[in-house]
Amino acid sequence: MTSGTTSAEVRRRLAAAPERVFAAFADAALVARWLTPSPDIRLTVLQFDFREGGSYRFAYTLPDGVVMRVGGTYRTIARPSHIVFTWVIEPPDEHAGIESEVAVAIEPDGAGAQLVIRHSRWGRGDAVERHAEGWRGALDQLATVLAG
Amino acid sequence: MQSATQLDRTFHALADGTRRSLIHALSRGQARSAGDLGRSFRSAQPTISKHLKVLETAGLVERTVDGRFHKFRLRQQPLGKAADWIERHRAFWTGAVDQLEQLLSAEPRNE
Numbered sequence: 001m002t003s004g005t006t007s008a009e010v011r012r013r014l015a016a017a018p019e020r021v022f023a024a025f026a027d028a029a030l031v032a033r034w035l036t037p038s039p040d041i042r043l044t045v046l047q048f049d050f051r052e053g054g055s056y057r058f059a060y061t062l063p064d065g066v067v068m069r070v071g072g073t074y075r076t077i078a079r080p081s082h083i084v085f086t087w088v089i090e091p092p093d094e095h096a097g098i099e100s101e102v103a104v105a106i107e108p109d110g111a112g113a114q115l116v117i118r119h120s121r122w123g124r125g126d127a128v129e130r131h132a133e134g135w136r137g138a139l140d141q142l143a144t145v146l147a148g
Numbered sequence: 149m150q151s152a153t154q155l156d157r158t159f160h161a162l163a164d165g166t167r168r169s170l171i172h173a174l175s176r177g178q179a180r181s182a183g184d185l186g187r188s189f190r191s192a193q194p195t196i197s198k199h200l201k202v203l204e205t206a207g208l209v210e211r212t213v214d215g216r217f218h219k220f221r222l223r224q225q226p227l228g229k230a231a232d233w234i235e236r237h238r239a240f241w242t243g244a245v246d247q248l249e250q251l252l253s254a255e256p257r258n259e
Binding site: 014100 | 245251
């Protein structure tokens with residue numbers, strides 16, 4: 001269900017109304033049950049302040065006991081269609097300290113919802129959209145370069 | 149952290165359309181001169197030189213000096229690092245959306 005390029009973008013049609021999809025992002029107890037890449041990686045919600053300017057902090061415990069911590073700030077919350085938050089992995093991690101941004105879009109689709117999560121490197125202020133455009137182009141370019 | 153800094157530079161370099169085009173132009177692996185690249189882009193030479201400098205600083209191209217000519221060649225390794233970051237996060241969110249889908253189908257009335 002990914003976009004087919006090297007883009008960190010995931011799209012999925014869900015058999016749930018946008019309000020329910022949004023709620024899964026907005027509640028700490030619900031987040032703890034799904035916001036992990038695998039049931040084998042346990043998510044502990046350390047901090048969760050779901051409002052614009054509020055922060056979150058998650059700890060992921062891998063099967064081998066290694067813990068990865070991630071934190072960030074909610075930049076935009078527009079119920080039930082948009083959530084934007086920053087995403088920074090804490091040390092020690094090979095990708096620690098890299099500022100990135102996750103943009104969640106939830107659109108009605110029949111009785112369900114279309115969910116698009118775009119995780120991009122760029123996320124500074126009013127340049128977000130322009131950066132996102134550049135980033136998508138960059139990813140396409142990267143795919144071409146790496147394939148060649 | 150050093151790896152983060154390198155990745156920051158890579159992403160910064162990739163954020164500009166002209167620089168992506170330059171990378172594309174160099175992606176066949178041949179070293180090319182700034183003048184040669186400038187002609188194929190129909191951009192002002194100082195503009196091309198400026199972008200090549202950014203790519204060089206980011207470690208995405210390397211410069212060799214051959215007499216009067218400066219030639220530029222693509223370095224693949226930093227691009228591979230950027231691809232690792234992308235792939236890691238795509239895998240993360242793909243897995244997470246799988247979990248979300250299960251949660252939503254398991255508890256249709258959960259708010």
